[in-house]
Amino acid sequence: xxxxxxxxxxxxxxxxxxxxxxxARTAGVYIPYLCHRPGYAPYGSCKLCTVKVNGRTNTxxxxxxxxxxxxxxxxxxxxxxxxxxxxxxxxxxxHFCPSCEKSGNCQLQAVAYHQNMLDNHYxxxxxxxxxxxxxxxxxxxxxRCIFCNLCVRASKEKDGKEVFGIAGRGIHKRLIVNSPTxxxxxxxxxxxxxxAHVCPTGAIxxxxxxxxxxxxxxxxxxxxxxxxxxxxxxxxxxxxxxxxSCDQTKLPQNGGPDSHYAATMPPAxxxxxxx
Amino acid sequence: xxxxLETADPALVESGKLKRVAVDPVSRVEGHGKVTLLLDENNxxxxxxxxxxxxxxxxxxxxxxxxxxxxxxxxxxxxxxPVSHHLAAAKAIDQLxxxxxxNLPPAADKLRRLLxxxxxxxxxxxxxxxxxxxxxxxxxxxxxxxxxxxAVLTDYPDIGLQGVKLxxxxxxxxxxxxxxxxxxTGAIPGGMNKALTKAECDYLKQDIAQIVIWAEAALQLVTKxxxxxxxxxxxxxxxxxxxxxxxxxxxxxxLYHGGIRVKGEQGETLVDHYDYCTYPELIREEVRSWxxxxxxxLTSLGKTDGWxxxxxxxxxxxxxxxxxxxxxxxxxxxxxxSGEAMVHSTxxxxxxxxxxxxxxxxxxxxxxxxxxxxxNDLVAKGEKRHEGIGVIEAPRGxxxxxxxxxxxxIVTKANLIVSTTSNNTAMNESVRQxxxxxxxxxxxxxxxxxxxxxxxRAYDPCLSCATHAVGKMPLQLELIDAExxxxxxxxxxxxxxxxxxxA
Numbered sequence: 001x002x003x004x005x006x007x008x009x010x011x012x013x014x015x016x017x018x019x020x021x022x023x024a025r026t027a028g029v030y031i032p033y034l035c036h037r038p039g040y041a042p043y044g045s046c047k048l049c050t051v052k053v054n055g056r057t058n059t060x061x062x063x064x065x066x067x068x069x070x071x072x073x074x075x076x077x078x079x080x081x082x083x084x085x086x087x088x089x090x091x092x093x094x095h096f097c098p099s100c101e102k103s104g105n106c107q108l109q110a111v112a113y114h115q116n117m118l119d120n121h122y123x124x125x126x127x128x129x130x131x132x133x134x135x136x137x138x139x140x141x142x143x144r145c146i147f148c149n150l151c152v153r154a155s156k157e158k159d160g161k162e163v164f165g166i167a168g169r170g171i172h173k174r175l176i177v178n179s180p181t182x183x184x185x186x187x188x189x190x191x192x193x194x195x196a197h198v199c200p201t202g203a204i205x206x207x208x209x210x211x212x213x214x215x216x217x218x219x220x221x222x223x224x225x226x227x228x229x230x231x232x233x234x235x236x237x238x239x240x241x242x243x244x245s246c247d248q249t250k251l252p253q254n255g256g257p258d259s260h261y262a263a264t265m266p267p268a269x270x271x272x273x274x275x
Numbered sequence: 276x277x278x279x280l281e282t283a284d285p286a287l288v289e290s291g292k293l294k295r296v297a298v299d300p301v302s303r304v305e306g307h308g309k310v311t312l313l314l315d316e317n318n319x320x321x322x323x324x325x326x327x328x329x330x331x332x333x334x335x336x337x338x339x340x341x342x343x344x345x346x347x348x349x350x351x352x353x354x355x356x357p358v359s360h361h362l363a364a365a366k367a368i369d370q371l372x373x374x375x376x377x378n379l380p381p382a383a384d385k386l387r388r389l390l391x392x393x394x395x396x397x398x399x400x401x402x403x404x405x406x407x408x409x410x411x412x413x414x415x416x417x418x419x420x421x422x423x424x425x426a427v428l429t430d431y432p433d434i435g436l437q438g439v440k441l442x443x444x445x446x447x448x449x450x451x452x453x454x455x456x457x458x459x460t461g462a463i464p465g466g467m468n469k470a471l472t473k474a475e476c477d478y479l480k481q482d483i484a485q486i487v488i489w490a491e492a493a494l495q496l497v498t499k500x501x502x503x504x505x506x507x508x509x510x511x512x513x514x515x516x517x518x519x520x521x522x523x524x525x526x527x528x529x530l531y532h533g534g535i536r537v538k539g540e541q542g543e544t545l546v547d548h549y550d551y552c553t554y555p556e557l558i559r560e561e562v563r564s565w566x567x568x569x570x571x572x573l574t575s576l577g578k579t580d581g582w583x584x585x586x587x588x589x590x591x592x593x594x595x596x597x598x599x600x601x602x603x604x605x606x607x608x609x610x611x612x613s614g615e616a617m618v619h620s621t622x623x624x625x626x627x628x629x630x631x632x633x634x635x636x637x638x639x640x641x642x643x644x645x646x647x648x649x650x651n652d653l654v655a656k657g658e659k660r661h662e663g664i665g666v667i668e669a670p671r672g673x674x675x676x677x678x679x680x681x682x683x684x685i686v687t688k689a690n691l692i693v694s695t696t697s698n699n700t701a702m703n704e705s706v707r708q709x710x711x712x713x714x715x716x717x718x719x720x721x722x723x724x725x726x727x728x729x730x731x732r733a734y735d736p737c738l739s740c741a742t743h744a745v746g747k748m749p750l751q752l753e754l755i756d757a758e759x760x761x762x763x764x765x766x767x768x769x770x771x772x773x774x775x776x777x778a
Contacts, residue, residue, distance in 0.1 A: 098351055099351060101343070133685050134683055210344065211346075211347060211460040213468070
């Protein structure tokens with residue numbers, strides 16, 4: 001099935017099998033995400049991409065696009081919730097951007113910038129989980145893991161191995177390694193595996209590659225994640241000719257059938273739509 | 276000379292007859308420290324101490340981290356000389372990947388030197404113009420409202436503005452090489468992560484001739500201030516000491532890499548071309564209970580006699596010559612003025628700092644014509660080692676970084692001897708000298724107490740990183756009598772408002 005859906009007033013075409021987030025991204029409309037990755041099966045754990053579809057709350061990375069859907073992504077309520085989710089991820093681990101080698105190339109940091117995150121909001125947990133530096137080429141800093149499951153899925157679905165898993169629940173949730181000792185050095189992972197390269201934060205790192213990219217040549221140095229995530233050609237075309245608009249009469253009032261937060265929470269900062 | 280003032284006679288303290296005066300915090304220095312004085316009934320100083328009251332703990336919390344993080348992480352020690360920490364750590368981690376300084380590619384070596392000249396230039400400009408020029412231009416006991424860069428900009432706009440622009444240029448050199456003015460990246464194990472582009476080089480060349488001229492003017496200014504106030508400038512806070520610094524193999528002034536030289540107070544050479552990788556045999560550190568800062572000393576001379584000074588005065592005293600012409604002629608004039616082999620005047624730190632400022636400007640000018648800066652042969656490789664030591668001449672003196680790692684590349688042990696630590700005994704000695712010679716027996720007032728800060732400031736101490744708000748640093752002076760009763764209070768609030776109350 002293919003057709004057109006409407007995201008924040010923009011007409012977005014989709015092709016058969018696309019989710020809302022992929023249809024949006026392909027059309028140059030950015031919906032923030034961390035656990036999703038183009039080319040990976042829908043997963044839906046981080047909830048950053050939560051949108052309103054015909055008035056109901058859904059994760060854009062799991063819901064198939066359908067003709068005539070009306071999607072609201074860039075509302076103050078949703079952006080506010082995204083900012084809070086991002087803040088929770090920061091306080092739950094140890095994300096010290098100033099000295100982190102992933103800085104400038106880090107999706108979590110880029111999302112935080114996009115969500116205009118200026119403080120932690122929540123008290124810091126000061127996590128202290130053990131570093132696994134046992135592997136000669138790969139390092140795990142557990143304090144930076146956000147449980148997106150990308151390494152788990154990459155190892156299983158792309159590398160044909162099962163090196164990683166997530167164990168425990170709630171605050172006891174942790175990334176585990178499938179090896180007799182639980183150490184990475186005793187697992188099947190190789191530095192060429194996709195699992196070693198998909199981490200959206202600095203939790204799984206290739207050793208001795210830190211700071212090789214000078215400031216100015218890192219992924220997010222010149223373009224925010226809202227642009228990096230989309231195809232450059234699509235963005236340029238959109239900037240040149242404008243984005244196709246939906247029929248305004250079909251749009252609900254902004255924030256119409258929206259969540260109860262609107263009444264109780266302070267307004268989220270004004271965030272430019274990711275295009 | 277004034278060691279007897281480190282600790283007052285316990286019997287006197289017991290008797291409860293001593294008054295305590297605290298200058299807290301010491302202002303216009305980097306970080307947080309305080310001075311305490313104990314005075315007897317006749318206002319004679321019985322004890323004077325500079326305390327460092329903050330604790331950073333970098334040596335502890337970099338344990339357990341991978342070594343390649345070090346240059347970027349430890350530079351966060353300081354917002355004024357982060358580049359020096361970045362490069363000292365970089366030299367240490369070069370060794371961890373089996374690369375010694377001689378094996379660094381010429382491009383990487385020169386880029387690091389350029390980066391460091393920019394660092395020393397901006398730090399020296401900051402210290403001289405922003406932090407110390409108010410004392411030098413308006414007098415040590417001037418009205419407190421005058422003692423800031425804002426007053427300098429009002430009364431001496433040309434001098435103030437040149438200071439700001441000199442510093443800016445140094446920051447721009449840092450930005451071109453490391454990507455950011457403060458806390459960039461640049462040095463990686465075995466080299467650098469980027470060369471300069473032609474455009475970046477041309478951008479820096481635009482202003483360098485002007486920078487050299489302004490650096491000469493700054494040197495002339497400090498020379499005039501010093502020589503027109505002799506013998507006061509030669510005597511104030513002055514102590515005779517040994518000096519430690521790096522020098523080039525030919526004895527020339529060196530800021531990035533060299534052997535350790537130590538000279539005695541008569542100019543006799545005690546140590547020369549010493550390989551800093553064995554510094555643990557040369558230097559030990561003593562801990563005293565009343566301060567968080569350690570007291571390093573030369574092992575061979577022991578705790579009492581082994582202390583020494585580092586920084587611009589040590590470097591200019593120790594070197595045989597400077598390999599840039601303008602700075603060299605300034606050095607010759609400087610040495611001639613005292614007539615001694617070594618210049619011991621503490622306020623001469625300012626003079627030597629400006630000689631180095633000029634040396635940095637001249638060196639940057641020469642380096643910018645070097646085509647190696649544009650070369651992309653930037654990284655050398657070698658065999659992994661488990662221990663690395665990097666030593667550099669930071670703006671404030673010799674800086675030691677020492678790391679050990681395990682088989683998984685994780686830091687297991689770290690030791691940092693930052694420049695200011697080496698000057699700890701000297702700063703305390705200078706504080707005691709000022710207390711004994713200039714304050715003892717006098718009714719203390721706020722301007723008089725600034726003399727203590729002037730003495731400390733001459734060393735340009737980096738007590739750690741602190742944010743500065745010009746003229747707004749809250750400060751409280753308390754005079755407590757023998758019974759512990761508050762006699763006098765002077766408070767400056769962060770709004771700049773003064774409250775003086777006599778009990």
